[in-house]
Amino acid sequence: MNHRYTAALLVLVTVFAGVPAPVAAADQTAQCSFPMTVTDATGTEVTISEDPERVVTTNPSAAQTMWEIGARDEVVGVSQYALYLDGTSEKANVSGSSGLNVEAVIGLEPDVVLVPNTTYTAEPDRVEQLRSAGVTVVVFESGDSLDAVADKVERIGRLTGNCEAGVERADEMRTSMENMERALEDVDRPVGLNAFFGYTSGEGTFISEIMTTAGLRNGAAEANITDWGQINEELVVEMNPEYIVVPSHAPIPSGPAYNSTTAVQEGNIVVVDANSLQQPAPRAIDASEAIMKAVHPDAYERYQELQNQSETTTTADSTTATVTTADEPETTAATTTQEQTTESSAPGFSPIVAVVALALTAFLGRRR
Template sequence: MQRYALLLSLLLVVAAFAPAIGGVAAVSPAADHVAPGDDEAFGATAPDRQSAVQADACSFPYVATDATGTEVTIDADPERIVTLNPSAAQTMWEIGAEDEVVGVSQYASYLEGTDATENVSGPSGPSVEEVIGADPDLVLVPSSSYGAAEDRVEQLRAQGIPVYVFGPGTSLEFVANKTELIGRLTGNCEAGAERAAEMRQSVALMEQALDDEERPVGLNVFFGYTSGANTFIGDVMGTGGLRNGAAAANISGFKPINDEVVVTLDPEWIVVPENSPVPETPAYNSTTAVQEGNVVVVDTNYLQQPAPRAVIAAETIMQAVHPEAYDEYRQLQAQADADSITTTPPPETTTATQTPDSPATTATGTPGFGASVSVVAVAALVMLLARRQ
């Protein structure tokens, strides 16, 4: 597992440099692990949003336009689903639909029960043969997977398999919308809407508890990279009560960060995923964060995946940085849970879900990453991995 977590973080870094959806194939670092989220960047057009909120929102056949501009038709409630990256798999688990999943990527192995599914991973991305062999009714593809293996996705579509590609985003609201959307696509509308509502409630209660708190400067680092403005991880940090120092330094997306910027920012807190420790360099050692031991280590599968458990990543940060506000948040959450239990439920109705609009595909890259990585940088990362295995 430790090796997989390291591989996942590494993959995220490399994918960061893949061209946007439709670009050249590349390995995906925080793989979908850093594909962030916003309600605008997701996969359904305005007509789909309207159709999703109709009275029979969970009926089939269902047609939706994904982030690639492809009209995806799902003829019947899918019973065999393949997920090509762990965020989609985690979402299926979180809405209680794991029994419908017949294939996952190797990086979803942390989810309980995946040993009963097919491993559809191949060299540098999904295996077309393994996916087809799983006989899926629907394939869910996060943007990073598509950016890294567009040709393989198109091969699946050529076989008549419905494939839905999600777009990248920038926030926890993206994750909530994605959760609803996956519920709609898979015929689990009510479960998707309920899980999304739980996420939104948690975020709102964290914001309430942090209302009067000062937010210290935080910096997320992983293998020499950081999460700047317009990133999912940046929003997780903000929700946990930090100010994103990388964004303040005019860094946008997932980019390398040099020692000079680290020294200038002097972050009070540093946030890292597991198995990607704070670099032991004079620059990092000089920061207030390192000198005061203010380093928050977060589960990689929560911090770097745009899926429901990302809320846990925000909670982990909040508990470390604002312990008193965190206690208040827990009290607010307990009260909200108690209120929901004592509230008389409304008459049963068909659940309506929202599917966010999908923007035009651009060349800014898979999970929010933009610039191209040099061969030397990739080689260095591979060498680092080899040394740590």
């Protein structure tokens, strides 16, 4: 996406607010002041004493978010599945042969470690080892929507001292979602199926919302599949999806059941970059755009027009924004901010799915 712009009136949200509320510039400064105290997904109260200069991300969704808010220089460690990001060759790899390398993380002397839900779910003992060693760790909860992803972008911005950039990037996401909704008004929505290694994304997953935001109906959700679950051939035949959405690193599903579907017979297989489709980070919007372009090309053109209008309007607003003069009194920011920290983490399987075959290991790792 090239629709980046600077918002004149930046906004921050509390963790429980689904819609951002305007705040004064001084309040924004307070939100990014340190020390900052948060309560993370484990119920642990975490204090970040100073604006972090050394950040470790334990999975690619957190790393991608740091890249997208322009804070890549602050990142000193990433997981092996974040190596697709430009410049990660210069960062330390904190992945070991069997998961997070605790010693490598400690050795980097990070100011804060960002731990999305999938990392913690798979390795809670290693997170506790980091905390026992005095490392500041913030664990995020799993989310189920693109709104949750946008909220996470704002929170990571706050936690790392990049408030304005986090708000700006989150607002770009929200604007894109709104413009897609407008462009898709009165458009018939065909049934789609996300398929990867015999699994699918059901109700309550951000991938489901990526699809519906792009103008598809999620056949798996309509078949009462929740979370990430296996899909059998009978259901594929019964569902008869008109489009099949496949992450770029997974094989295109085949066999009698899939070959009988409208999607395969009409060549409606939409292959989407896995790093956009399966990571709850800003580029998830790119996945919706790719699906929308393939399924609703006319609406996609209208969407692009709306995006250009939004960018023009926001740029104009930025140009006419009122700035604080040197003569105005300085406002002292609060020194401690408390929030409940959550994250729409990489698509984590439910506990029962965590015991799937080793053939899925690479796929799950990529999604962390």
